[in-house]
Amino acid sequence: MSTGRFITLEGGEGVGKSTQAAMLADALRARGIDVLLTREPGGTPGAEAIRKLLLDSELEIGARTEALLFAAARADHVEKAIAPALDRGTWVVCDRFIDSSRAYQGGGDDLFDDAIMALHNIGSWGLMPDMTFLLTADNEAVAQRLAARDGDNSDRIGGRSAEYHAAVADRFRTLAVSDPERFACISADGTPGEVHDRIMRAMAPLTGEGG
Ligand SMILES: Nc1ncnc2c1ncn2[C@@H]1O[C@H](COP(=O)(O)OP(=O)(O)O)[C@@H](O)[C@H]1O
Numbered sequence: 001m002s003t004g005r006f007i008t009l010e011g012g013e014g015v016g017k018s019t020q021a022a023m024l025a026d027a028l029r030a031r032g033i034d035v036l037l038t039r040e041p042g043g044t045p046g047a048e049a050i051r052k053l054l055l056d057s058e059l060e061i062g063a064r065t066e067a068l069l070f071a072a073a074r075a076d077h078v079e080k081a082i083a084p085a086l087d088r089g090t091w092v093v094c095d096r097f098i099d100s101s102r103a104y105q106g107g108g109d110d111l112f113d114d115a116i117m118a119l120h121n122i123g124s125w126g127l128m129p130d131m132t133f134l135l136t137a138d139n140e141a142v143a144q145r146l147a148a149r150d151g152d153n154s155d156r157i158g159g160r161s162a163e164y165h166a167a168v169a170d171r172f173r174t175l176a177v178s179d180p181e182r183f184a185c186i187s188a189d190g191t192p193g194e195v196h197d198r199i200m201r202a203m204a205p206l207t208g209e210g211g
């Protein structure tokens with residue numbers, strides 16, 4: 001049996017990843033492809049429980065504990081959902097994956113990319129996506145989307161400083177530049193349909209359709 005393809009969407013909060021992940025999954029299903037649409041942190045009961053701890057709790061969580069908890073959530077998700085789906089030939093569309101840990105947790109004083117990847121190797125066999133879409137958009141447009149979606153409510157990580165989020169955006173860009181074969185950088189400006197069309201054009205190598 002052929003192995004399914006593993007596609008991830010990455011980028012900052014509110015850029016449109018969830019919207020695009022759902023549109024991509026629908027477009028693939030319309031082509032007769034079996035698709036698992038999932039997200040991180042989460043995607044399995046164990047990982048969703050860890051998500052609540054990470055994002056919605058009042059707990060004081062240090063940088064290393066935070067990195068380990070994201071890696072633990074991912075390990076459960078990969079073992080119980082992503083790897084079995086790929087093995088049975090299902091394509092997996094995942095809203096955030098390892099690159100989010102590299103961008104958000106991988107910039108601390110003692111937690112660099114090697115450490116994050118070591119946790120990924122231990123927890124998730126080092127599984128990497130076949131293709132990753134990095135969505136970027138004008139800051140003002142994203143602020144409006146977030147205000148419309150969340151109002152004043154942000155989670156424990158989304159609510160961090162503008163400097164933290166600027167550093168995260170820089171690290172995403174660096175990751176994309178360092179691996180141009182896997183990453184496609186997509187402008188998330190414009191309507192959801194326009195962004196979707198850009199993603200489908202970049203998907204051509206995987207779907208076998210003309211670009
Ligand atoms: N291209 C777009 N233009 C305008 N609004 C959008 C666009 N894409 C998504 N949205 C809206 O912006 C908000 C954030 O989108 P979402 O897909 O949840 O982003 P993310 O998953 O990256 O946080 C949602 O309310 C969504 O409906």
Ligand SMILES: Cc1cn([C@H]2C[C@H](O)[C@@H](COP(=O)(O)OP(=O)(O)O)O2)c(=O)[nH]c1=O
Nearest residue numbers: 012013014040041070096100101104157158
């Ligand atoms: C998967 C992952 C997410 N995160 C953060 C990014 C987001 O702030 C939060 C996930 O929240 P979520 O609501 O899913 O993201 P979004 O607002 O983009 O729709 O967790 C990490 O810090 N590391 C990770 O490995």
